Amino acid sequence: MIIPTLRATKRTFEICNERFGNEHHRSNQANAFRHALWNILICRNTLKRTKNKQKSVFWAQKVGDLYESVTQNKKLDEAMDLHNNAVGRICFFNLLDKNEDEIVDFTFKKMEFAQKVSNIKEMKRFYNEMVFIEE
Incomplete structure (x- = not known):
């Protein structure tokens, strides 16, 4: 499951660098997009191996949680990242039959409504919505 996860990570950064330049490295909407998309793509890529949506979602959560545990983010930034990771995993269930372009477009539109x-x-009030800290 490492290879599909690395591919999802690489692709997420390619998409975000293309769309946002370095802006997705701040605590903004672009960063929210990156975390949600990353989790969707991890789920999507690992589903080919697991053949089980729940296992793929569980794996994506483990990867995202581990990543946040080793980074030295402030508590609010960490909570934002974990929240947006979860939003991506929730969205994954509605995107099973979508191609990458459709997934990216969906996630981008969802980002426009980030709180x-x-x-x-x-x-916690925005369970199914992306959140961000700074403009």
Whole structure:
């Protein structure tokens, strides 16, 4: 499952660099997009191996959680990333029959409705929506 995960990661960065340049490295909407897309693509790529949606989602969560545990982000940034990872995994279930372009377009449109938050408690109100901290 490592190879499909690495491919998803590489592709996510290619797409984000093309669309946003370096902007997706801040705590903004582009970053929310990146985390959601990353989890969707991990789920999609690993599904070819697992043949099980739940196993793919569980794997993506493990990878995302592990990544956040080794980075030195502030608590609010970490919570934002974990939240947007979860949004991506939720969206995955509705994108099973979509190609990459459709997935990217869907995620981009969803990003346009991302909610700006200033604390972790606020994030909980936006269960199925991306969140960001700075403009």
